[in-house]
Each structure stands twice: as C-alpha cells, then as structure tokens.
Amino acid sequence: MSWFYAQNGQQRGPIELAELQGLLAGGQLTGHDLVWTEGMPQWQPAASVPTVMPATAMPAPPSAPLPQSPAIPAAPYVASYQSAYSPYEQPSKHAGLALTSMILSLLSLALGGPFLSIPGAICGHIALKGMRQTGDLRNQGFAQAGFWVGLILSLFWGLILLIIIVIFIVAAVGAASGH
Secondary structure, eight states, rough: OEEEEEEEEEEEEEEHHHHHHHHHHHTTOOSSSSSEEETSSEEEEEGOOOOTSEEEEOOOOOOSSSOOOTTSSSOOOOOGGGOOOTSSOOTTTTTTHHHHHHHHHHHHHHHHHHHHHHHHHHHHHHHHHHHHHOOOOOOHHHHHHHHHHHHHHHHHHHHHHHHHHHHHHHHHHHHHTTT
C-alpha cells in the first residue's frame, strides 16, 4: 500500500509503509507530520495512525511551547492539501491537462457531439495517471470530472450512433424486401 506524507507544507510520496516508519524512526518525520493512504478519509498526524506509529512508539508531546519572537508572529502551519499561495511554489504539471479535460467535456455537453467528449475523457485519464505517479493531487477534481463526463458522453454518443446505424440497416432491409 502506498503512503503519502506532508512535511513543511509539501506533499511527498508515494512510499511504502516500511519506508515511512523508517523516516519516523530516523527522526526525518515527527508524529506531528501528516500522513495519508487510500482508504483514509483525510490527512492525519502520523502519531494518531496506529499502522504508521504503534501506540508504544508514540513520542511524548513537547512539554513547553517554543519561544517566539514578539516582533515576528508565528505563521500558521498550512498542510499541503490546504497550501497557501506562494510565488515560489511550482504550478502543478497536470493542471493544464486537467482543466482541458473538464472544458472539452463540458463543451461536448453544450455543443452536443462526441468529437470533444472523447478527447476530454482521454485528457482526464492522462492527467489522473500523472497525478497518481507524482503524488501531486492538485486539480484532481477537474481531471476526475472531465474524465467521467467525457466518458459518459462518449458512451452516450456511441449509443446514439449505434441506434442510427440499426435504423438505417432496418430501413435498407425493408426497402430491399419491398415492404
């Protein structure tokens, strides 16, 4: 099973459970860092996930808060799935493809034709596959919506085309037999 973790506002993974436990044991991750795997409803601190960190291995929470400079207020921790805008953050490599998928699929719905729904479904599939491989799940909603709307509309247009072909065949057979 693949695991992901968020550290310093950046999502990382996928990695195996043993590797994640090794990062925790080695001190590269703390029990306060967030982890997630398929089947979990949301990201959770590693210390609260028994599979990642058994209860006997949980570290004690810090006894006193770290001193803060009165002149500089502490910045709130922002998890990777709620990341604040940063001019230095790299844009998602799959955002353009995910948005293209959604637009093509919706245009197919509005304009009525399979010529946009099929590319919409394909773009959505490629974007979702790339997101899973890199672990960068930003814009996943656009990719999923574009894929499913494109796929359903492609199937719909395929069914309409099949019905038209059957009607023409029945009409041709009827005309050939003289009815």
